[in-house]
Amino acid sequence: MNPATTSFGYFDFSLFNPAPAAPRRRVLLHAAALGAIGAIDSLGPLSALAAESVDDRVALVVGNSTYTGNPQLPNATKDAAAIADALLEKHFRVIKVQDGSRVQMLESIAELRKSLQGRSGVGFLYFAGHGLQLDWRNFMIPIDAQLAQTADIPRQAVDVQLVIDALKAARSRVNIVVLDACRNNPFGPLATGRGLTPMDAPPGTFLAYATAPGNVAEDGDETEGVGHYAQYLVNELRGPSAPIEDVFKRVRLQVRKKTLGRQIPWESTSLEEDFYFDPAAKAQKESAAEDARQGALELAGWNAIKDSKDPLAVTEHMLRFPSGRYTELAQMRLDQLQARRVDDYVTRDGVTVAASKRSKYSKGDVFEYDFYENFALKKRLPNLRFEITAIDDERVVINGGEAVLDHNGNVYRTQDKLYQPGFAKNPVDPAVGKKWRSDYTVVDAVSGNVIANVSLQFRVMALERIVVPAGEFMTYRVEGSGYEDSGSGGRRTASRVTWADASNSAIVIKEELVTRLGGYIKVNTLRELRRLSMSGK
Numbered sequence: 001m002n003p004a005t006t007s008f009g010y011f012d013f014s015l016f017n018p019a020p021a022a023p024r025r026r027v028l029l030h031a032a033a034l035g036a037i038g039a040i041d042s043l044g045p046l047s048a049l050a051a052e053s054v055d056d057r058v059a060l061v062v063g064n065s066t067y068t069g070n071p072q073l074p075n076a077t078k079d080a081a082a083i084a085d086a087l088l089e090k091h092f093r094v095i096k097v098q099d100g101s102r103v104q105m106l107e108s109i110a111e112l113r114k115s116l117q118g119r120s121g122v123g124f125l126y127f128a129g130h131g132l133q134l135d136w137r138n139f140m141i142p143i144d145a146q147l148a149q150t151a152d153i154p155r156q157a158v159d160v161q162l163v164i165d166a167l168k169a170a171r172s173r174v175n176i177v178v179l180d181a182c183r184n185n186p187f188g189p190l191a192t193g194r195g196l197t198p199m200d201a202p203p204g205t206f207l208a209y210a211t212a213p214g215n216v217a218e219d220g221d222e223t224e225g226v227g228h229y230a231q232y233l234v235n236e237l238r239g240p241s242a243p244i245e246d247v248f249k250r251v252r253l254q255v256r257k258k259t260l261g262r263q264i265p266w267e268s269t270s271l272e273e274d275f276y277f278d279p280a281a282k283a284q285k286e287s288a289a290e291d292a293r294q295g296a297l298e299l300a301g302w303n304a305i306k307d308s309k310d311p312l313a314v315t316e317h318m319l320r321f322p323s324g325r326y327t328e329l330a331q332m333r334l335d336q337l338q339a340r341r342v343d344d345y346v347t348r349d350g351v352t353v354a355a356s357k358r359s360k361y362s363k364g365d366v367f368e369y370d371f372y373e374n375f376a377l378k379k380r381l382p383n384l385r386f387e388i389t390a391i392d393d394e395r396v397v398i399n400g401g402e403a404v405l406d407h408n409g410n411v412y413r414t415q416d417k418l419y420q421p422g423f424a425k426n427p428v429d430p431a432v433g434k435k436w437r438s439d440y441t442v443v444d445a446v447s448g449n450v451i452a453n454v455s456l457q458f459r460v461m462a463l464e465r466i467v468v469p470a471g472e473f474m475t476y477r478v479e480g481s482g483y484e485d486s487g488s489g490g491r492r493t494a495s496r497v498t499w500a501d502a503s504n505s506a507i508v509i510k511e512e513l514v515t516r517l518g519g520y521i522k523v524n525t526l527r528e529l530r531r532l533s534m535s536g537k
Contacts, residue, residue: 056121064129079230116170131181241278249322269433328424360506364535375526409506456482
């Protein structure tokens, strides 16, 4: 069988990023929380509040507004107070720091570690205030910092890594770090970059920024009482129970909507559990019948708005299905309708991430691959060559019509097959820990007959530097798995590892693919980039 004609993409061996399987995950079960919420003590600007819970949950919430000799942040302390109240309702013990000095912030970190030590609990940091990056490290600025030169930053600010190290030392099971910083920063000239630097989440950690790395968050209108990010995070914490990933995806969408694309939050996760803020919630595996019902409901919703010119309609669909089967297609559509008004940023590995670019391709781009039938023995097959021969506002054409994609590399058509509503091979916002799902139907373009129904699960596993014939590249390693049902042909399964270019994740640098039918390997292939010519550069 020709591996390029399996329903796992038909065009999987093009530049377009196929996908990773989410690893098996332990299920986190929360018992119902007991007890009342109440204040324990008050220590001036450093106070502690608590709530009993069978699941040990401790949060450090810091809000710094009144900076000595520097511009004030009216909403920061209000944001922190609102977050603290919402976390108390979710049965967290809250260590609250308002307008904290460096000493008070360090003491609160020590208290956080002590409270969680050896309990295998849940640790949480929320910081609202000024923040900056220095040499790929992120710092929270205390109110008493007097930063006159770069050397003052490590001595007078608080490194976010100190909190992460404290949570790691406490052996907490789940760690959540939320940085609502980088607001009109007066210390910017001392930093080594704008905004915060991206960080990969350590094991068991969920990282969230109020805006994309290298960008500045809006403090919000003082008359509104809280900033945009805090406002929507509080709303989601108090809303219907949902996995943590869905909570922050909805926050991101609402902040983007509110700011018209000027501020787009960012997350990175390495959690292996389904964490819910509601202590009584738990992950439940849907039956096949319920999964099919939900899929039909979501597909109907997507088909109703997929051609809409209204970004609000697409946003509302994504709010309803934040981790749905067609969410990556919807995200790309939203980017087409509403430009991202954010700056590109650079990672510590020197990779420039084009955060604002709508298309990842240009007419005339050429990609050539060495192609092998077996990635152990490397039995050589004919090389693959793909050229972008036409491009418009919505579609990208390969080799004069051999494939039709969108600007993110999602597949809609090959020569004789349609992918309905589209094969979402590539994440719009790649970050370590990102997961997505793509369900689609493969249809014969001439007869209209259904060839197969496909479901794939993907996850970005790591940022890795690799070497291929075209040279050395920093890549995202993406792992994926799934299945294809083709009627009488039975169920074929697939597993894949893809290394996608970190600066343009629509470009596959290397890929290994294995498919099986009835326990037998049917496809076992490897492709490696030999030549890359980007006409848009």
